Amino acid sequence: MTDITNAPAVPRKATSTELVAASLKRRRRKQIRLQWIGLGAISIAFLMLFILVASLVSTGWQAFTQTHVTLEVYVDPEEVPEDRLPRGGFRDVLGASMGQMLPDVDMSARETARAVEGILSNGAQFELRDRVVADPSLIGQTFTMTVPVSDPYDQLNKGLIERETEEVNRRVKDNEIAWFDTLADSGAISKPFNWGLFTNADSRFPELAGLKGALVGSFWALLTCFLISFPLAIGAAIYLEEFAPKNKLSDFIEVNINNLAAVPSVVFGLLALAVFIGWFGMPRSAPFVGGLTLALMTMPTIIIATRAALKAVPPSIREAALGLGASKQQVVFQHVLPLAMPGILTGTIIGLAQALGETAPLLLIGMNAFITSAASSPFDSSTALPTQIFIWADSPERGFVSRTSAAILVLLGFLVTMNAIAIYFRQKFERKW
Amino acid sequence: MTAVPFLFLILAVVAGYVINRRAARLIRDGGSRLHSMTSYHGMFSALLILVPVLTFILLWIALQGPVVDRITMAGLPEGVLDGLDSGGVQLVLAEIKSVSRGQIFGTPEDWKIAAAGRYVILHDRADWWLFAAVTILSLALLAFARSRVAADFRARQGVEGIVSGLMIFCSTVAIFTTIGIIASLSYETWRFFERVPVAEFLFGLNWEPQIPLREDQIAAKGAFGWLPVILGTIVITVVALVVAVPVGLFSAIYLNEFAPKRLRSIVKPVLEILAGVPTVVYGFFAILVVAPAIRSFGQSIGLDVAPNTALAAGGVMGIMLIPFISSFADDALSAVPQAMRDGALGLGSTRGEMMTTVLFPAALPGIVGGVLLAVSRAIGETMIVVMAAGLIAKMTINPLDSVTTVTVQIVTLLIGDTSFDNPKTLAAFALGMMLFLVTLMINILALRIVRKYREAYD
Amino acid sequence: MNNMRKIERDVKMTDTKITARSVNVHYGDTHAIKDVDVNIADKTVTAFIGPSGCGKSTFLRCLNRMNDTIDICRVTGEIKIDDKDINHKSVDPVQLRAQVGMVFQKPNPFPKSIYDNIAYGPRIHGLSKSKSELDEIVERALRRGAIWDEVKDRLDQPGTGLSGGQQQRLCIARAVATEPEVLLMDEPCSALDPIATAQVEELIDELRQDYSVVIVTHSMQQAARVSQKTAFFHLGNLVEFNDTGEIFTNPSDPRTESYITGRIG
Amino acid sequence: MNNMRKIERDVKMTDTKITARSVNVHYGDTHAIKDVDVNIADKTVTAFIGPSGCGKSTFLRCLNRMNDTIDICRVTGEIKIDDKDINHKSVDPVQLRAQVGMVFQKPNPFPKSIYDNIAYGPRIHGLSKSKSELDEIVERALRRGAIWDEVKDRLDQPGTGLSGGQQQRLCIARAVATEPEVLLMDEPCSALDPIATAQVEELIDELRQDYSVVIVTHSMQQAARVSQKTAFFHLGNLVEFNDTGEIFTNPSDPRTESYITGRIG
Amino acid sequence: RDEIRIVGSSTVFPYTQAVAEQFANNTGAPSPIVESTGTGGGMKIFCGGIGEQHPDITGASRAMKASEYELCLENGVTEISEAMIGFDGLSLAVSRNNDFAWDLTLAEIYLALGAQVPVDGEWADNPYTTWDQINPDFPAVEILAYGPPPTSGTRDAFVELAMHVGCEELDFVKEGGFGGDWVEENCSRMRTDGPFVEAGENDNLIVQRLEADVNAMGIFGYSFLYENLDNLKGVMINGVEPSTDTIADKSYPVSRPLFFYVKNAHRGVIPNLNEFIDEYMSDDALEAGGYLAERGLVALADERRAALQDAVLNGKSMEAPE
């Protein structure tokens, strides 16, 4: 065919093989270098994650325990007359029993009495009240109660307030430390797991502050977000992927969705502020509105994941069903959708996990309010986990420093759990066609 | 009480389904060949009832409150509202409402108590009306659906039509969202540009929104040139990409080609956790851990590092973006057909050469698309920079310096004192609009690139 | 060579089932089928042969409007089944496909149980009134698919767990279960080993009793073995259409001859 | 039929290039190649034929250790090229593959320019010292790939923009450019139209001057046209290996006969 | 609505939070919803009108301005009770690891942080980068101060109480005879070239950053200093250290009163509003040893408190501010 074939063979074979052999060492090294760089990159990412978690744990772990004091309480009928319940001098009752535990202290001085009472958390009196109200027969009786101590003493007990510090610069004075030590020596002080972190709502008092309100608020917001974004996103994804004619309009929708997935979350906050609260007159601070906003943000993520999952279902399945005389909708709802479900769920969980951690839009719709009771419906005012973190981070009390980290760890825990569920889905239902 | 109409609706839907299916069965058993299967006849009836009635109930519930309020107020005796402005009227209404709930303070006037009584009755009545309307509507639709049952009735097409309609509605939500965003931004943006000339905003070199919100506020004059703000955004974005792109890409390369299966199955999900960490957490991390570390390191080698250095915010943002880029790149690399790998290996390339000379270039369009999406993430990222970046806008590209970003300015201008007739507050909306437009452009670009070069090797 | 061993068997021509007139198909700018006219007889196996890319599959997919599902595909011309224009507006492609079954090149069972695979068609078309009736339909279809004995004890196991040949026969049984009048098969054996191929070929021969079968194949040997009529496509043209015996022994077009003698393809 | 038109051409046997002894290949639990022994001669075209799934590709890929890239694939037995065991630890598969080139069933040009496609191998192996030397290598390879005239004016255009046949010849040229000693081709024409096929076949015939060529094909006609030696595989076994003329005119194994007469496959 | 809604200053926010919690605990009523919107933002919402959708109370870290009062009047919010609940010191602080005993005059603060200062007899951009350039007695460390952003009332207060006063103390201003308007116009801007870092609304972040950075100074509410006295020390101003006493007796110059405002029209309409105000006005909350003082509020003197309680509890409406 050409002249080349008959041209005299170049003396090449030896050289070519030799050349290859000669280059090999260098090329192997290059490949190994590439491998190490890749491994290094991954290590960097891991290291960062590790530092992040480690720095959180190092400040946050203290918040998972809370110092308590155990008291013998005598409910003096004089202070707490049965006919005045739920009012009564519960604080004085507690003061009296503190006085008994600190026999050397002169409780007659009002200043001192207050200071001693200050060892106990402000919530102690209400806990006592609730117990007595629930069981009025306790009046006139003596029983033991374990209540949290107030934040400075908690800090002291955890070693966060150093005794070496000059007295004037300490939140706890020398005599107060002495009281506390007396209590500790008598075995009244304990440091159990801080269940209050999960069962209490927000409070001004770090020792009482908990995440219940935020958890409930996040729950309602996430539920709303899920109930709205999931069906809408799936409907949209199915339509766009399976039915939409390929025209300008569907291109436009596609660009829109991709763009919404990248629109800064604070812009969604602006949207919610203007449209939901401004025009529709929805209440401020309501998890429902938060959920609605998050739904708009999450929807593109779910749509994109769903479309990818639908795309991954091989065309042969569609063809088979179509060839049997199934309508397009039958094909989609009876075959494609069930097969794509694991992928869709994975995408949904990841989208919801992101929504769970989203802060900026919630700030703009007032979900950063202070509320001491958990919301009982999605229309009640509430905070959410990330905004609670935001509020705590801005609180002057020292106890909130570790609580902020603890709250972040709790949030991270939820996120990791949700991601783990997503991974489980992915691996369990992963199909090879 | 609101639960009753819903319960009834469920009943009607079930009844519609059962009745129509039964009817269709009878026809079929009578020997005619049905066009659609019996269950489609049932579903047709169910959907025909469900969609309009549900819409109706939701609308009614949304409107009942305002309508009842208006009727109550209209029924007040002549003259009692004279001299009250709208706020006062609102207050009267509020009082009537709390009286109707039984929360009575002091001694309200008799007409208020009467109005409260009426208010309660109206609400009860409205509930009854709703119930009646739902009943009538459901029954009418039920009857209509029943009348359609026939051998050649295309119930399947009917059902599919309704479902299609619902799905189309779903996909337009995205458009409505975009419209909502534009609408909620454009009015205020326009008012901003009435006060600050567009040219000054677009080309001004000074950003000092210190303008007083109130006449008597202590603040200085303001300047609204967004260039230093967008420059700061760019600086932080570049820093983020400098961290994220190489780390992300090399991670992807390693995971895609070299990592043992076990390692891959662990590393991928762990990397994804990085993407899921709430950005407010990254913000704390940046400002409390990374920034001081960079600053003290910088000082130890004699560099002048600002406490809010863009390196900290950008670097941490980069960490957040690593999984974003690595999973995009991993997907793009996996999408390169096996034939390319075979081709390269068959020619005697090492796996490293195959990766760098064939797979990577082939996957580049997909990777670039992913990087561009990461860029728009970085530009729009809020909480990290709110906590870790500066607030003062500076014309600088020195990453050691402190810069501010568009999102930081939006949040700062909107949290705290706001006043919607002052350019200081309105500027947030103008910035939001610009941000929206910039990400839109980047996204269109990303889509173009992905589309244009997608599967070029097939 | 005894390629032709089956051709001699009696070819009793029955009525025409499908008529195509000046059918043209475009994929975007590609002109894939050029002005094809053909009559396909009932109760006959018709084979489409031709080199790769000549348009065999494309034409086959016109016959049950599977091409509708490809956006860029445009079909013109007239195709009638039992004298009814299948491209007419009034024809529901869904119904058409129930009437014209299809079996694909790669076996594609649903990832469901064997039973559900077969029962799917009858269910969506409402062919059975009761569970027992459905059971019967499934059994009958599996028997006709010549796979009943192999699967009767594992009907509830996934269809994807069968071997390739079994899967393909399952797919044929599945197509048969909806009682179509025409059965289209696009290279049904190309993914199968010789033994499975032989089984499927035998099955096709049996199906001919009740159906009009159209089969695409790239193997001339196979066409010779199973079909009574053969159509030879080349570059989108229907070059020659005739009794199989004729085509293989006495092709009238030089292109056909080149192909079957192995000079092209 | 004149299938055999090329078989008679003179077959000057040279040295043995490749020897395989009791090669077994497993994919997980699938036993894909069973105890295959074969000697492949230098400067000869050897064809592997057999029904689909019989293991032709698998065996071919053993010869340059492409099977290493499949995780679940396990190869045992001994394969020697020029008396050197290619599975020995000391052999670098990279070097082996430079020595044993491969062309795949589907043309797979890289998404780069035509020039870069050809230059890829020489570049990574460092076969040229200068740009002009590389230019020469590229031209020589393209000429040997019989595609120089068609592409010489568009060397900087992407290789993916060529037609299927051109792409396949480009891939052959690309394989040739690294100066291998053996060229393996896995169904190099199955994606091509008849004209492109003819061109590639001609090319193979020319390549025989310098290389040992092994070609997998499912077309017996093609095997007959281009090869001097033919190996027939069936269900993982090497059933028969002989001069092509022998195999097609006088097969010694009944399975071979069934296959070439079209009873199976 | 069942709950009381409160908006306003982030400075008053913690105190209102404390009262809200105490109130909810004591009465079992639904807990009030407290949002921190900033003083001006709070005023704006508060003066939006009367009725359920408007808040009942707003907190303020300065007195209501005439313009705001007019806005209220315009929207029908005519009856407002003003309650001054105490004082808040704006403290400057440094890390305890900083061994220099800082004692600044307001003029020195101005010279360090003002955007423009006198340089060689000219009013020019601030050239100072280290403290010893301002006063040779100071160590030669970089000037670095974290402070509130221009959107917060805290910033307003700092500019008014420290910067303006400091500016007026400058010889250049005194000798130049520049008056009040001149000062407002020229001494209101904080410098933007680095030494002053606007640190966002989060004071805790400032605290933590001071701990990490020995030479940095922070400007924030006294309560944050009070909580962190073991790690931070207050910077003396004119020789006076910030403390509860010095703030209350005004010897520490940078302190300001805190207020809240109630819509009287809402009393008796919004459930529990009166009870909540009772709680806010109670001795328990407001007296020197009260629970607000525990959170860092500097309490009013007893007589003033009594007068205040009397006025607020009786719903006495405020006069229009001049």
Ligand SMILES: Nc1ncnc2c1ncn2[C@@H]1O[C@H](COP(=O)(O)OP(=O)(O)OP(=O)(O)O)[C@@H](O)[C@H]1O
């Ligand atoms: N979905 C499609 N989009 C664009 N072109 C197509 C499509 N399907 C087929 N074609 C083109 O139409 C022509 C005919 O293809 P068709 O699949 O009908 O060939 P075939 O004869 O079935 O080949 P094979 O034996 O390889 O299956 C070919 O050129 C092919 O490239």
Ligand SMILES: Nc1ncnc2c1ncn2[C@@H]1O[C@H](COP(=O)(O)OP(=O)(O)OP(=O)(O)O)[C@@H](O)[C@H]1O
């Ligand atoms: N990657 C793989 N994983 C598992 N099994 C495989 C793989 N590749 C091939 N096989 C199996 O090995 C056997 C031989 O396959 P091979 O590809 O070698 O056949 P072939 O003769 O080349 O067929 P064809 O003509 O269809 O290409 C088949 O049963 C096939 O299913």
Ligand SMILES: [Mg+2]
């Ligand atoms: Mg085909």
Ligand SMILES: [Mg+2]
């Ligand atoms: Mg093969």
Ligand SMILES: O=P([O-])([O-])[O-]
């Ligand atoms: O919230 P401010 O007190 O700073 O207005």
